[in-house]
Amino acid sequence: MIIRSGTEGNLTMTPREEILGRMKTAEKGKAPFRPSMPPLTELALDGEQMIQRFTLELSNQTGVVHRTSGKDEVLSLLTEIASREGLKTVITAGDDVIHSLDLGAWGAAVGVKVIATKNIKDRETLREEAFTADAGITSADFAIAETGTIGMIFNEHQPRLTSIAPPIHIAIIPVERLYPIYESAIERVFKNVDDAPSQFCFITGPSSTADIQAVQFKGMHGPTKMIVIFIMGQA
C-alpha cells in the first residue's frame, strides 16, 4: 500500500487546503487551444430517419422497438408481451404517459399484478417490489437517435430501481421526445443547474458483459431485455 505521510505538510492545514494549495502554487502551463469539431451528422436526420436510426441502433443491442398509435395499441402490445414473457407481476412508474394508460385496469383485465410506485411509501417496499417484479414499465423523458438511447430523469414519480432491477424493462415514449443527439437531452436536463435531477441516466439496450473469455451476453445485473414502445404523433 502506498502511504504518503500527511505530516510532511503543515499539520494545521486541512487535506483540502494542502492538496489545492500544492496545485495552485505550481508553475502554470500555457492555455490550451480548443479546435472546433464538425457538427454531428445526426443533426440532419428528419423525424422518420431518427426513428429508423434509433431502431437500428437499439436492435444492434438486442433491444426491440415498436411503433404504436396510442393507448389501445400500447395496451394490446403489452398484453402480447405479458403472455409471451409470462409476466405475472410488473412494477410501473412514470409521468402522464404512464398514468393515462391506466395500467392497473389493464393488469386486472389480463391477469397481471400491477404495482404502481406512486402507491409505494418507502425504500424497503420499493426494493422488495422492484427486485421481485418480472418487468418494469416506465416512461422516459428522452429518446436519442444517435445510438438508440433513452434518457431518464429520476425523481419522485420515477424511482431508479424500476428500470434497472427487473429482468425486463419496457419504456413507453411519445415520439415527440425523440431527439437526434445526447446534447439535445443534456441541454434540457441541466438548463437550470439548481434544478438538476438527483440522477439522470442514458440507457442503451439491456445490461451486458463480456468479462469471461470475451463472451458477450445480455442481462448481467440489470435487465436482460429492453423494449421501447413509441407512441406516434397524431399527424
Place this chain on the structure above:
Amino acid sequence: MEAQSNWFRETANRELKNELSQLFLSLLPPGFTILRQIAMSSFPDPTSAVEHARSIRAEVVERMPQLLEEFEKNAVSHGAKVLWARDARETTAMILDIAKQRGINYVAKGKSMVTEEVGLNKYLAMNGIEVFETDLGEVITQQLSLPPFHIVGPAINVSPEEISAVFLKKGIIKEPTTNPIELGKAVRAYLREKFWHLDMGIVGVNMAVAETGTIINVENEGNIRLVKSSPRAVVAVMSLEKVVPTMADAIHMVRVLCRNCTGQKMSSYVSMDTGPRKFKELDGPDELFIIIVDNGRSEIYRDRQTREVLRCIRCGACLNTCPVYAKIGGYPYGFAYSGPMGQVLTPLLVGIGETSDLYRACTLCRACKLVCPAGVDHPSLLLLYRSREIEHRDGNGQSLLRRLEKVATFLASLGMSNGHVWNLGAKIMRLVLRRLAHDGYITHMPLRAKAWTDCRDLPSIPNRTFHERWKDLKGSDYTFGNRR
C-alpha cells in the same frame, strides 16, 4: 494495493510461457483495436474528435485546482458531502468511518481503480466489513485474488474451469459449468440479494463535472446503477484528475471513452448523479459522499512535465495497441494500472527508484501516444523517468557500471567523429561477433550483453562489409549505368 512492479521480469517470463495468456493476448488486443477503429469511424471526423478530446484533457490539467473547487461548490450545493483525502490511509480510514458510523456489515462496490490503488478492499475486510465486488470481472479476480489482466476486462483471460472451481468452493454455483453465460448468470443470482438489501455502496467516478457538481459513471453491467440506487449511503471515490469543466465536455468525453474503451459507440448505462436523493424520492442515497483522493497526485501536478500523466481517462486503448502488453499481459505491471498507462502512472505513484523495469519495458514505438484520446505522451514520459533515474543514481556515487558507460560513450563519440576510427572499431566488433556466432546465429553474448540474446538470436555478421564488396564491384564493369 501492494505495488509489485519489482517482479516485472519474473512475471513477464512466466506469462510468456503461459499458453492461455498467450492465446488471449494474440486475440484480445487486435480485436479491441479493430472494434475501436470501427467505432471511431462513426465520428464525422475522427481526428478532430480526438483532438477535441485531447484539448479538453489539456484544459483539465491546466485548470485542475480551480475546476475541483468549482465541482466541490456545486456538488455541495446539491447536498453531496465532499471529502478530501491526502493519501491511501486517509481514504480508507474515511470510508471505514462512514461504514462504522452507520452500522454497516457489508458493502457492494462498482468497479473503481482508485480504490484498488489505495487498497480499500483489504482494509475494510481487515476491519470487519465484508466487501462484494460486483463487476463480473472483478468478482472473479476478487475470488481468485488475481491482479487485473486488462483494465477493461480484468479476468477476461481466466479459464472457465478455474472460475467454475472457485465458484463451486464459494457456493456461487452448485454444479460445475464451463459455460461463460451460466457462470455470469450465477453471479447475477448470487449478488441480487446483496443489491436488494444493500445499505452502503461504493463506486468510482468516470467524470466529475465542475459546472454542475455531477458525477458520471459509464458501465455496461448495471451493477453501478444498482449500487447507486438501492442503498441509503453511497460513497463515490475519485482521484483529482476525474474532473471536467462542463457537461458538454463530459458528453464528448463519454463518446470518446466508450469508443476507445470497448469499441462501443455508447455503453449500456451512463448515469449522472447530482447530489443525493431529493425529498419524496423513493430510492437513491440519503447521503452521497464524494471522496477526492490525492495520493501523490498534487505532487505529480507540481512538476509541469509529469503533470501530463493526469490527462489519462483510463480507457485502455494504449494497452491494446502496445506491443509489450500484447506479449506479457497485465500481470507483470504489478499494480492497479497496466500497459503504457500503468508505465507512466505507477512510477510516479510508487516511486521512480522502485519501478525501473516498468519504464524500461518499452521500445518507444509511440503506438500508445498515437492512439491516446487524452493526449498523453507516454514515450516522452518514459524517457523522462529513465533520465531522472540515471541522474538520481549518479548522485549516489560512481558505480562500476556508470564508469563503464562513460568509457563506452567516450569511445562511441570518438568513433562517430572520425571515419577511420569508426571503420577500425567496426572491424574489431565484427571479429568479436563472428567468434560468438554458431551456425549463422549469435545465441549467447557475454556479461551485460547477455540480455540481448536472452530472448532472441541475432544473425551473424557477414565476413565482408558492403563497402568492401562495393570497392571490388567498382573494379569490375558492374555499375548502375550498364546494368540496364
